[in-house]
Amino acid sequence: MDNTKIIELKQVREHVHSGDRLWIGGWTLVRKPMAMLYELIKARLTDLHIVNNPGGPDTDLLIGSGCVSKSETNYIGHEVFGHPYNFRRMLEEADPAMPFLHDDWTVGTGTMRILAGALGIPFIPTKFLRGSDLLSPEHDGFKEIRGIDPKVPKIKFATMKDPFWEGEEFVLVPALRPDVCLLHVQEVAEDGTARISGGAFLDYYAAKASRRVIISAEKIVAQGSPHKAFDENVIPGELVDHIVEVPFGGHPTAVHGHYDNDPFWFQEYIAASKSKDKMREWLEQWMHASESFEHYLHKVGRRRLDRLVADGALGYSPNIVRRLDKIKEVI
Amino acid sequence: MNSDYSHLEMMVIAASRLLSDHQKVLVGTGIPLVAGALAKKTHARKMKMLMEAVAYDCDPESLPFCVADPRAVYQTKWLPTPVEVMGQYLQGGDIDFGFLGGAQVDKFGNLNSTCIGTYQKPRKRFEGSGGASDIALMAKNTIIIMSHEKRRFVDAVDFITSPGWYCRSLDGRSRMMRSEMGMAGGPYAVVSTLGVMKFDEVSKLMYVDSYFEDLGVELATIEQETGFAIDVSRARPLPPPTHLELETLRTKVDPEGIYMKY
Numbered sequence: 027m028d029n030t031k032i033i034e035l036k037q038v039r040e041h042v043h044s045g046d047r048l049w050i051g052g053w054t055l056v057r058k059p060m061a062m063l064y065e066l067i068k069a070r071l072t073d074l075h076i077v078n079n080p081g082g083p084d085t086d087l088l089i090g091s092g093c094v095s096k097s098e099t100n101y102i103g104h105e106v107f108g109h110p111y112n113f114r115r116m117l118e119e120a121d122p123a124m125p126f127l128h129d130d131w132t133v134g135t136g137t138m139r140i141l142a143g144a145l146g147i148p149f150i151p152t153k154f155l156r157g158s159d160l161l162s163p164e165h166d167g168f169k170e171i172r173g174i175d176p177k178v179p180k181i182k183f184a185t186m187k188d189p190f191w192e193g194e195e196f197v198l199v200p201a202l203r204p205d206v207c208l209l210h211v212q213e214v215a216e217d218g219t220a221r222i223s224g225g226a227f228l229d230y231y232a233a234k235a236s237r238r239v240i241i242s243a244e245k246i247v248a249q250g251s252p253h254k255a256f257d258e259n260v261i262p263g264e265l266v267d268h269i270v271e272v273p274f275g276g277h278p279t280a281v282h283g284h285y286d287n288d289p290f291w292f293q294e295y296i297a298a299s300k301s302k303d304k305m306r307e308w309l310e311q312w313m314h315a316s317e318s319f320e321h322y323l324h325k326v327g328r329r330r331l332d333r334l335v336a337d338g339a340l341g342y343s344p345n346i347v348r349r350l351d352k353i354k355e356v357i
Numbered sequence: 358m359n360s361d362y363s364h365l366e367m368m369v370i371a372a373s374r375l376l377s378d379h380q381k382v383l384v385g386t387g388i389p390l391v392a393g394a395l396a397k398k399t400h401a402r403k404m405k406m407l408m409e410a411v412a413y414d415c416d417p418e419s420l421p422f423c424v425a426d427p428r429a430v431y432q433t434k435w436l437p438t439p440v441e442v443m444g445q446y447l448q449g450g451d452i453d454f455g456f457l458g459g460a461q462v463d464k465f466g467n468l469n470s471t472c473i474g475t476y477q478k479p480r481k482r483f484e485g486s487g488g489a490s491d492i493a494l495m496a497k498n499t500i501i502i503m504s505h506e507k508r509r510f511v512d513a514v515d516f517i518t519s520p521g522w523y524c525r526s527l528d529g530r531s532r533m534m535r536s537e538m539g540m541a542g543g544p545y546a547v548v549s550t551l552g553v554m555k556f557d558e559v560s561k562l563m564y565v566d567s568y569f570e571d572l573g574v575e576l577a578t579i580e581q582e583t584g585f586a587i588d589v590s591r592a593r594p595l596p597p598p599t600h601l602e603l604e605t606l607r608t609k610v611d612p613e614g615i616y617m618k619y
Contacts, residue, residue: 052425053410053411053423053424053425054423054424054425055422055423055425055426056410056423056425056426056427057425080485080487099485100485100486100487100488101484101485101486101487102484102485103484103485105386105387105422105423106386106387106422106423106615106616107422109484110484113482114481114482117472117479117482118479118480118481118482120478130471130485130486131486132486132487132488132489132490132491133409133439133443133486133487133488133491134439134443134444134447134448134488134490134491134495135491136439137439137440137443137444138444141440141444152448153448153494153495154448154490154491154494154495155490155494156494156520156527156538156540157493157494157517157520157524157525157535157538157540158486158490158494158517158518158519158520158524158525159471159476159516159517159518159525159529160486160490160518161525161527161529162525162529162530163529163530164476164477164529165476165516165529167476185527194539195527195539197527224411224427224430224436225410225411225412225425225430225436225438226436226438227410227411227425227438227439228438228439228440230438231438231440280422280426280427282427282430283427286427287422336427340418340419340427340431341427341430341431342419342426342427342428342431344419347613348422348613348615349613349614349615
């Protein structure tokens, strides 16, 4: 049995370093590797460079925790739950003591960029971005560090006429080259083979493009467990460096077939994120004062977690009240 | 004046009426999703609804929270990744209608979902493009849907996140007509809480095509709530919701009132 890839949750801290370009898997409110990110926050990492496209509560929380100095992504937000106040504050009330640079992209170009990374090519032509202010040189969020920071492409984009066919003008965008990729999936086999249901988003491409890959899973299973279809194997084990079993490791985001978004978390977090002081209290209470992820889940409470459990046939929970203005704490 | 339904409901219903069978429609999170789902459950059952993160031809039973929600996955015919949906179908020119929201729209249909104020020092910063810029650029037609307020319907947006008819040149330094840049597609309609706006064939300027007369909307109201001079001479009243449209929206599409805020 090859179980040398299995680590403890706390060991995630040993494999992610300040200054790393970080890809966080999943999609906005879905399958975010939250338990692993909580470890990075508790370890008080700084200077992370976020490259996942797009970001949800994962990214806003890392920013609010002071872990991030750069982000290049197409979206940071909580979708219909509310606004990303930590991200907003960093740009609206720039604090010289906490330098933060943000460069805007799009889902299409974020996709092309990580695809280029997976293909092992330095850039890729795209039809996207034309006509947008995102192409204007004065709106290059990384302008001041291009050519200086080796982890940032020397220019944001280039243009080129198609030399092979019709001669149409294309935009060239640089590959994304994450140092580390954190994913949360439903199941991972002991050799690192990752099984995902309900959509893989860009997780495979990110794993292929990244130097180090750490996967947390609801469950670590024996390779080739007969009850599972192999067509859910999305990422081959050879791409994966470390794996860790963390039930509810995506909480408060949704994990298809396991549990749904936790509206109570979003209600409390978004309210706290509106001010620096309240955010600090939230971080103290939910991050630093939680000795372990089990302790955190204990504080969330069994009753709340039970309500989130997905219906086997639907893949989501039909029991949650999804309007924050209509929910009250479960008694 | 009929007050049995809201402006928000009429906006969604008016938007859904622009869609029809046999189209491929790429919908964004939020109200566009509601309008797409309503069309799919009423008059456009054969329309294919796509979501950028995961879904090709979906017909959710419960309204998704985002474009990756397990609700968007349920009974969906194919679960592609964004490499297929955005990189291949959208970029390949296979999407008939893109459906977008935003914070600001201008008279040429440029959309802003990035910031108010300057980009470097925004007064108000938003979530960012997501897939909106790509969809506005590469879909054959774009439908924009947003609340009709003077601060949202502006002469020129603070930031062109998603290109309309008169957008940013490739060197980023000036503005050009979309057609001069060899870009296909473009805004087809803006559906608001007051009416439906379209764009003049020649000037590409926004005009009022129809308005929600049944809700008491007057053309003067639209002029007042629009931050630029808008042509209302072609406007006609839009028929109010049918029983089927309202009933489907309330009981099947958004019974929880997540977007309709009942």
